[in-house]
Amino acid sequence: MDNTLQKIGVVGCGLMGAGIAEVCARAGSDVIVVESSQERADAGRGRLEKSLRRAEERGRLDSADEVLGRIRVVTELGDLADRDMVVEAIVEDEGAKVELFKQLDEIVTSPDAILASNTSSIPIMKLATVTKRPSNVLGVHFFNPVPVLKLVELVPSLMTADDTVERARTYVDGELGKHAITCQDRAGFVVNSLLIPFILSAIRMYESGFATAEDIDQGFVLGAAHPQGPLALADLIGLDTTMAVAQSLYEEFKEPLYAPPPLLQRMVDAGLMGRKSGRGFYTYDS
Ligand SMILES: C[C@H](O)CC(=O)SCCNC(=O)CCNC(=O)[C@H](O)C(C)(C)COP(=O)(O)OP(=O)(O)OC[C@H]1O[C@@H](n2cnc3c(N)ncnc32)[C@H](O)[C@@H]1OP(=O)(O)O
Numbered sequence: 001m002d003n004t005l006q007k008i009g010v011v012g013c014g015l016m017g018a019g020i021a022e023v024c025a026r027a028g029s030d031v032i033v034v035e036s037s038q039e040r041a042d043a044g045r046g047r048l049e050k051s052l053r054r055a056e057e058r059g060r061l062d063s064a065d066e067v068l069g070r071i072r073v074v075t076e077l078g079d080l081a082d083r084d085m086v087v088e089a090i091v092e093d094e095g096a097k098v099e100l101f102k103q104l105d106e107i108v109t110s111p112d113a114i115l116a117s118n119t120s121s122i123p124i125m126k127l128a129t130v131t132k133r134p135s136n137v138l139g140v141h142f143f144n145p146v147p148v149l150k151l152v153e154l155v156p157s158l159m160t161a162d163d164t165v166e167r168a169r170t171y172v173d174g175e176l177g178k179h180a181i182t183c184q185d186r187a188g189f190v191v192n193s194l195l196i197p198f199i200l201s202a203i204r205m206y207e208s209g210f211a212t213a214e215d216i217d218q219g220f221v222l223g224a225a226h227p228q229g230p231l232a233l234a235d236l237i238g239l240d241t242t243m244a245v246a247q248s249l250y251e252e253f254k255e256p257l258y259a260p261p262p263l264l265q266r267m268v269d270a271g272l273m274g275r276k277s278g279r280g281f282y283t284y285d286s
Contacts, residue, residue, distance in 0.1 A: 005114070005171045006030060009086035011100060013044025013073055015238065015276065016118055017089035019146025022051055025070040026061070026147075027175045032080060033073045045073045051147060081107055085114040085171070087140055092244040094122050098130050105131035114164055116140040120241075121187045121248030124157040134159035140168055141189060142178075144237060150179045157185045187252035188245065196246050197257040199237075200264070202230035206281070207263040213281045231281040235274030243268050 008024045010017050010033045017033060025031045033048075035041040048071060052064035061067065072079075080086055086104055090096055097117060104115050115137045117127055128134035139155030152172045156165050165182065172180045183190045202216050211219075217229020226233075234242045243265065249258035267273075267280065274280030 005084040005167060005175070007082055007084045008032075009034065009080040009083035009108075010089060011077070011080075011086065011104075012089040012091075013041065013047065014089070014091075015047075015144060016142060016146060017087075018044055018047040018051065019144065020087055020089055020118065020142055021071055021073075022048055022067070022147055023142075023176050023178070025067045027177070029070065029175070031071045032083065033071060034077050034080060035073060035075055038075055041073045041075050048073070055147070077103055077107055080104065081109050083108055083113060084110065085116060085168070087116045087118055088127075089118040092119065092121065092241055092248075094126065097122055097127055101127045101137070102130045105133065112136070114138070114168060116168065118142055120189065120192050121245045121252075123187070124155050124185045125159065128157045128159050135161035136164050138164055138168060139185070139189070140172070143191070151191070152176070152178045152180045153189045153191065154180050154182045155185055155189055156182070187248045192245050193249065195233075196242070196249055199230045199234050199242060200246060200257070200259075200261060203234065203264050204261045206231060207261055235280035235282055235284075237274070238276055239264060239272060239274045239280050240268050242274075 006029055008029045008031050010021045013033045013035045021031050021033045033044060035044050052067050055061040056064040086108055088097060088100055090100060097119060101115060115131060117139050118141055119139060120141055124139045128137035131137055138160045141153040143149035143151050154165055154168055169180045172178050181190060188196060205211060206213055206216055213231045217232050220226040220229040243260050246258055246260040271277060272279050275284050278284050
């Protein structure tokens with residue numbers, strides 16, 4: 001069996017999908033990204049171009065065009081047939097991911113191909129068991145902004161083959177130059193299990209009128225050397241995603257510390273998603 005992963009597929013070209021496609025293409029992989037409509041594909045392509053041009057302007061990349069030449073953004077899942085690994089990065093919705101994994105299992109032809117999910121909270125087992133190749137399914141969880149943050153969580157389910165984990169680790173550490181850690185298939189994995197209760201506590205503190213958003217965030221930037229405070233970070237992650245991860249954690253463990261506070265729910269209901277919608281705990285220009 002050829003163990004190298006060269007042809008990569010990414011499903012979803014939002015915040016995370018575009019970042020994953022970017023780092024894979026910058027590492028030299030041939031990348032196909034699938035979006036659900038032409039409009040979304042155009043927006044995803046624009047996101048990729050903006051990020052790569054910025055990297056080129058800042059001298060961190062020789063040629064944005066060369067990297068863009070390795071990425072195709074398409075609207076047909078069928079175009080992923082010849083991929084060595086497909087990373088799913090669609091909306092954090094279990095039903096949608098399950099449906100996608102059923103389809104990917106039919107489409108991706110190589111029996112050795114890896115089907116990976118960038119989910120941050122949905123059990124990998126639920127995605128693995130709808131395929132005929134559960135030993136080739138695992139979680140490969142990147143962090144936002146993907147081009148900046150080094151960590152990738154590798155999450156095998158009870159059915160994942162050791163060889164699948166090692167092939168993914170070789171790609172993540174060796175090709176992408178990131179750092180993989182491994183953990184069990186439990187909602188939240190390592191980082192979100194710790195980060196989400198922290199963010200939710202900050203939202204409760206703000207909601208109670210205990211301190212302003214600015215002061216809560218400054219407390220962590222200046223008092224604990226975090227690059228940004230918990231409310232600014234929630235805006236970066238997206239309040240809808242923060243909410244979805246909190247709900248998954250709460251469903252899994254039934255611990256009150258994971259229960260989304262009412263303010264978060266109200267903000268999501270109002271369409272205040274953070275950076276990507278222009279307003280969350282702060283307002284943003286574009
Ligand atoms: C919920 C999910 O499941 C899991 C998650 O993703 S949890 C979220 C994890 N993410 C974090 O914790 C992020 C914490 N925050 C940070 O690391 C930093 O605040 C930050 C990198 C987002 C921004 O850094 P900051 O210094 O405030 O801003 P900025 O000056 O714009 O950026 C600094 C450098 O970061 C890089 N950068 C920032 N955003 C970037 C992006 N979207 N794409 C590429 N590079 C970016 C650039 O290299 C930039 O340098 P440049 O000015 O030369 O271009």
